[in-house]
Amino acid sequence: MDNYLIVLNKDEDTVSFINTQSKKTEKKINVDHNPHEAVISPQKDLTYITCSLGNRLNIIDNNKKEVLSSIQHPSFQFPHGLAITPDGKFLILAVTYASLIMIWDTEKKEFIKSIPTHQHLSHMVSLHPEKNIAYIPNIGSNNITVLDTEKFSIKNHFPVGRGPEGVAIHPATGEIYVANQEDNNLLVIDPKDFQVLHKRPLGTCPIRLIFTPDGQYALIPNRESNNLSIVDTAFPRQDKRVPWEVKRLPVGVWPGGTAVTADGRKAYVANNKTNDISIIDLMNLEEEGRIKAGIHPDGIALLEKPI
Numbered sequence: 001m002d003n004y005l006i007v008l009n010k011d012e013d014t015v016s017f018i019n020t021q022s023k024k025t026e027k028k029i030n031v032d033h034n035p036h037e038a039v040i041s042p043q044k045d046l047t048y049i050t051c052s053l054g055n056r057l058n059i060i061d062n063n064k065k066e067v068l069s070s071i072q073h074p075s076f077q078f079p080h081g082l083a084i085t086p087d088g089k090f091l092i093l094a095v096t097y098a099s100l101i102m103i104w105d106t107e108k109k110e111f112i113k114s115i116p117t118h119q120h121l122s123h124m125v126s127l128h129p130e131k132n133i134a135y136i137p138n139i140g141s142n143n144i145t146v147l148d149t150e151k152f153s154i155k156n157h158f159p160v161g162r163g164p165e166g167v168a169i170h171p172a173t174g175e176i177y178v179a180n181q182e183d184n185n186l187l188v189i190d191p192k193d194f195q196v197l198h199k200r201p202l203g204t205c206p207i208r209l210i211f212t213p214d215g216q217y218a219l220i221p222n223r224e225s226n227n228l229s230i231v232d233t234a235f236p237r238q239d240k241r242v243p244w245e246v247k248r249l250p251v252g253v254w255p256g257g258t259a260v261t262a263d264g265r266k267a268y269v270a271n272n273k274t275n276d277i278s279i280i281d282l283m284n285l286e287e288e289g290r291i292k293a294g295i296h297p298d299g300i301a302l303l304e305k306p307i
Contacts (some may be wrong), residue, residue: 004270005259005277006305008035008292009294015049016294017065018277021100022153023271023291027065036300037081041106050079050093057104059092062303075100075114081124083134084124085149090274092149094122094136101125101136101145103152117145126167128174128284135176137164141292144178158194160187165208166220170233179220180256181207186220188243198243204231206258212264219280221255221269228255228269228278230285247285251278257300270297
């Protein structure tokens with residue numbers, strides 16, 4: 001099995017399968033209108049894609065590289081962020097304009113629950129790697145919803161900065177990292193009491209957040225300053241080890257979706273307005289090249305064979 005970047009080209013309603021070795025598009029398939037976010041099943045056989053302006057969920061067969069199904073729902077009003085539970089049984093979907101969390105049963109192939117957040121613009125989904133918890137940022141309410149992924153019920157909400165969008169859980173510490181696109185900063189939050197442990201400046205309009213597998217770096221694309229904040233999560237600063245932005249790396253115009261290889265050596269950043277993908281060497285913290293994509297690439301996912 002070759003490794004592929006699965007790239008969502010928003011303004012041409014396509015998905016590209018790009019071979020990471022040859023850096024060539026091996027296949028491009030048509031999907032519903034305005035594909036935004038993608039997640040690969042744990043078995044690696046399927047990719048789930050939200051087509052936000054088409055108000056559909058597309059399911060792609062990764063082996064055949066074709067759309068298996070296109071799913072509608074009356075509650076779909078800009079379906080966007082999504083995550084799949086580690087056992088592959090449930091897909092958790094944030095519907096932005098309806099401010100809903102919807103649960104798709106992958107075995108029954110149907111939505112089994114819709115959960116109103118009662119917040120404004122519920123946008124992304126980030127799963128805790130071990131605990132049965134998901135975090136959903138509400139851009140318009142400046143807070144994060146905490147979802148119990150066993151009972152599929154909301155536990156609580158906690159306040160963050162203005163316009164939270166990128167959220168991820170540190171794989172070692174369990175700390176919650178939040179990128180606030182209006183405050184242009186990073187918050188590191190204690191998962192026990194939701195108190196802010198650290199606050200750090202970023203570039204302009206940070207919109208995503210992903211960790212390297214070992215948790216050393218948090219990678220945060222800054223949409224309006226066209227760069228990637230690289231935060232060392234335990235940087236020695238005087239007598240303390242704290243999260244610190246060690247580099248702000250120029251990439252293409254309007255960076256968005258970001259993926260990291262399983263070995264932690266490379267990252268890929270989708271540049272919306274230069275229609276390409278930046279290849280980041282994480283050993284040297286440099287951009288080593290670009291890969292041509294379709295029109296307005298945004299969401300990306302990395303399909304890799306086991307290492």
